[in-house]
Amino acid sequence: MKPSEPILMQQAAERVAEDDPAASYLHPLVPGEVDLSHGAILYLDDISVSFDGFQALKKLSLMIEVGELRCVIGPNGAGKTTMMDVITGRTRPDSGSCFFGQSIDLTRLSEAEIAHAGIGRKFQKPTIFESHTVFENLELAMKADKSVRQTLLARLSAEERDRIAETLRLVRLSDSADRVAGLLSHGQKQWLEIGMLLMQEPKLLLLDEPVAGMSDEETERTGELFLALAGSHSLVVVEHDMAFIEKIARKVTVLHEGSVIAEGPMAQVQNDPKVIEVYLGR
């Protein structure tokens, strides 16, 4: 599609809207761009996944709003990681649909395409490029044309250097920019990975146990960082650390055996008898 087309479509939509208010729902659909016009960034609907007979996800449905900070909790084996795998294209659901915004069907995209569309994921175990420097880690993660041809000739512009420096400041690694990433402390590795996510300028961040292994102070700083990011980004945080969840949570989703059993503010969820039975009460 030629780049000018969406604009023409928008003009057409505006013209129609002048005559007929009911036609105002017409808005341009730009391929590859996330359409957030309905206020939701992620829809999971009736997702089921099974591995060798084990039902990891059972008709899971979930909706994340734009700018939301959502916490997902649940006992081991509840399907939290599988849910992340489905969203990032690592696992294909047996049934159900998974949409990013209104128009991007995640079940039909590759992992790289999903990352490109604007979903960034932090893994449970920090996976950074251990033999590269901190700076290079961020450089590789940076949003850019990632085709082979562009990468062969790529040079960092001053603007890109500034962005890397800015992210280094945000994740408090400015002093370690030239260190080999494998030498960082566990907490610093987690932060570096969050920094790498931010370099991709994702619209949706998936964070799998981001504070595991962090010191209390690091955990606190991480919480501050997430609260600062919410609003401009949408975040989904999977965590076991209840103190941390309580500090940052606005809306909590509880998973159990592959489906959602409760959803709402922390206080409400904590008092839900079903939740107490399967999870908090233990």
Next chain:
Amino acid sequence: MGPIATTISRLYGTRGWIALGAFAAVLFVVFPLLSLAVPEGHALHLSQYWVTLVGKIMCYAIVALAMDLVWGYAGILSLGHGLFFALGGYAMGMHLMRQIGREGQYQSELPDFMVFLDWKAYPWHWWNTDQFWWSALLVVLVPGLLAYVFGYFAFRSRVKGVYFSIITQALTFAAMLLFFRNNTGFGGNNGFTDFKRILGFAITTPETRMALFAVTGAALIGTLLLGRWLVKSKFGRVLMAIRDAEQRVAFCGYDTVNYKLFVWTLSAVLCGIAGALYVPQVGIINPSEMSPANSIEIAIWVAVGGRGTLTGAIVGAGVVNGAKSFFTQAFPEYWLYVLGLLFILVTLFMPQGVVGIVRKWRATK
């Protein structure tokens, strides 16, 4: 600084460029002088044996560099690189066979082995091989295309690690069996030999040999600089990231298949060029070049020199092949034991190879 100056300083520091300049001076000044200008019988005269041996080792060094790009930097261990080398060699060999003209034993337009098989015309795949430009194109295209198609399917199906290595080993073995057959049209187990001339020049004169030597030296230095440019670019950093954590690279939005395919195909093309330079210097190409052991040896060169260093690949190819030509003359029956022992010692005590040892020694000094 202009873009060329930045590229130059990005590739090597001052000491690196001086070392490279010294290496080039030895190849392009010292060797021709000692071999051509110094008269035979003089103590400093360099015999044809040495020119051919060093020329041959430089071809191997190009293969080692190609191997280091895929193994040392992208983490893809190929045990079939000998195939690409041999294919480049065969493509050049076909041209050299046609340059023999009617000077073969049977004085026919056709190469001797075809006369022997009672063939009346060249088979289809020999088409246009009397043209040098076409043969040169085949040197690049045949290994490149084979690697591209093979890599496309292997990388897309996410074949990795030892499984990939085994398949490459099977590939070169299958090709060897194919080339052993007389019907394939490549001279069966004798391959091609008895070349008379290249580009009209008699192939065994000292001048022609020195020219081939110089071209090989230039190709080696060119390959080194190309490799260095690749691994110092963002592309190179992506390759190393693929080697260390491929899944993570995919989540960063890179299509890792394309990256692996690019470096894999480039590596095969470099091997093809090395093979094409090798054949006129040693004067023979036959299917034993495709034997699985040959391809494994390439991996040993790189391991001995030091993976992921480029310089190490050249050092490894030099050290192992230097040792090989010494041992196969002095103690022929022990060479394979020496090679095996070398590999074990390097794996156990020098995981970073010769270059790693030198670096460590420099760091503690």
